[in-house]
Amino acid sequence: MNSKLIYLDTNIWNRLVDQKIEPKAFLRALARKDASVVLSGQTVYELARTFLSSIPHASVRGKELFRYVKNYIAAEIPCAHDTMQILHGEIEAIHTGAARAVAFYGPTEYASLRSEVEKLSRGTIDKRAEDFIAGRKRFSQSSRAEQRNHFEGKGHVRDLLKAVSDDQLKGWLDKEMLSDSGSAILASHLLRMYDGVLAETALRTSHELLRIPASRIAKGVVRADLYFNWRCANRGSTPSDLTDDLYHVLNASYCGFYATAEPKQAEYASLLLSAGTLVAIHDDQTRVDSWLLTLL
Numbered sequence: 001m002n003s004k005l006i007y008l009d010t011n012i013w014n015r016l017v018d019q020k021i022e023p024k025a026f027l028r029a030l031a032r033k034d035a036s037v038v039l040s041g042q043t044v045y046e047l048a049r050t051f052l053s054s055i056p057h058a059s060v061r062g063k064e065l066f067r068y069v070k071n072y073i074a075a076e077i078p079c080a081h082d083t084m085q086i087l088h089g090e091i092e093a094i095h096t097g098a099a100r101a102v103a104f105y106g107p108t109e110y111a112s113l114r115s116e117v118e119k120l121s122r123g124t125i126d127k128r129a130e131d132f133i134a135g136r137k138r139f140s141q142s143s144r145a146e147q148r149n150h151f152e153g154k155g156h157v158r159d160l161l162k163a164v165s166d167d168q169l170k171g172w173l174d175k176e177m178l179s180d181s182g183s184a185i186l187a188s189h190l191l192r193m194y195d196g197v198l199a200e201t202a203l204r205t206s207h208e209l210l211r212i213p214a215s216r217i218a219k220g221v222v223r224a225d226l227y228f229n230w231r232c233a234n235r236g237s238t239p240s241d242l243t244d245d246l247y248h249v250l251n252a253s254y255c256g257f258y259a260t261a262e263p264k265q266a267e268y269a270s271l272l273l274s275a276g277t278l279v280a281i282h283d284d285q286t287r288v289d290s291w292l293l294t295l296l
Contacts, residue, residue, distance in 0.1 A: 003276070005078060006033035006292055007252035010046040011258035015288040017064060023071035026289045033296045038104075039072065040080040040251040044116065046244065049262050051125050059123050064260060066121035073117050079105040084193065086217045091190070100214050102157045103254035154234050161233035169230065173271055182222045182224055183207045189221060216253040223248060223272050231268075257295050261288075 008016075016026075030036055049067065051062040062273055079102055081089070089101030105113060119126065146259060164172045176182055186206035191197060209218040224246045231242075245262070249269045254260035261282040269279040278294050 002078075002254070003256035004296060005032065005038050005255040006035065006257040006259050007038040007040070007080065007255040007267075008043070009248060009258070009259040009262065010043055012259050012282065012288060012292075013043065013065065013069065015261060015282070015284075017068045021287070021289045023068070023075070027072070027075050027077075029289070029293055030296075033062060033293070035296050036077050037072070037292070038078045038080055038252070038255055039069070039113075040248075041082045041113075042244075042248050042251050044069075044113070044120075046248070048120055048221060051120075051123070063121060063123045066117055068116050070121050072083065073114050076110065079110060079113055080254065081105065081249045083217055083247055083253075084189070086253070087189070087221060088193065090215045090218050091205060092210075093214070094205065094212070101217070101254075158233045161230050164230060164234075169227075170271060171228055172230075176226050177219055177222045178210060182210055182226070185222050185225045186210060186218055186270070210229055215271065216276075217250060219274065220250045220253050220272050227268055227271055247271065249273065259292060259295070 001182065027036075047065050048062070050065060051058055054198070055061060080086075086101055086103050089103070092098070093101050183203055183206040186209065187199065187202035190202040190205060191199065194202075206218070209215045210220075210222065228242070228246065245265065246268070249258060249265070249272050253273060255277060257278050257280055258273060259280045259282065260269070263281060266281055274281065278295075282291055
């Protein structure tokens with residue numbers, strides 16, 4: 001993990017554009033502190049949704065965003081792998097004996113990212129981009145549907161979760177993550193990721209992963225599912241954007257900071273991330289570049 005990497009939530013990228021923060025000057029200021037901001041595939045997806053949104057002049061705004069991001073791609077800022085890809089890397093690290101998973105894009109992946117951002121900066125939404133956006137939307141919708149079905153006929157499970165107060169939540173997450181339930185949650189993800197894997201193998205691998213300090217994503221995925229269950233039980237429903245937000249937070253697991261302008265994320269972001277990733281919430285009182293530099 002690099003403690004000088006700042007993962008930016010999508011709303012921070014929007015503020016950089018709106019405040020007309022000059023990319024080269026900002027990147028130089030970061031470099032003087034041996035730091036950088038970080039992009040991800042999830043960020044690109046969320047920014048790309050601008051083109052398909054109902055906001056006025058959506059296409060103009062979408063091109064503006066990607067013309068701006070293109071400057072950072074030209075400077076080759078790090079781009080974090082998606083959550084499940086890093087999880088795959090953590091599993092590979094167990095089998096190969098590697099010290100840690102590869103959490104950021106390599107040259108080939110970065111070249112593809114550069115090409116995609118270039119097209120989006122011209123307002124080109126090809127079938128690949130449309131399929132990507134539609135796939136992410138389906139994932140979010142199916143996750144919420146699965147969550148609603150999770151409690152069907154399981155009133156006792158809901159009651160157990162409702163017995164966990166806000167003050168008890170962090171301790172409960174820590175305990176449950178390392179329980180048999182935590183291993184079962186992670187194993188369910190592995191069974192979806194790998195065709196033909198045996199349930200016993202998935203459980204054994206999950207148990208091992210959750211006890212390795214370096215497995216940041218494995219722990220985060222379990223904590224996110226547990227938090228999702230707890231929130232649904234205690235509040236009766238979940239916001240439509242919660243799945244995307246949780247996914248986004250986890251992408252920052254191998255960075256020193258997760259920076260967002262969403263106050264509501266103060267409720268849960270630090271619960272999902274390890275102590276090595278600090279959550280910073282912009283209050284919109286200072287220029288966003290100046291604020292980001294004060295984090296370092």
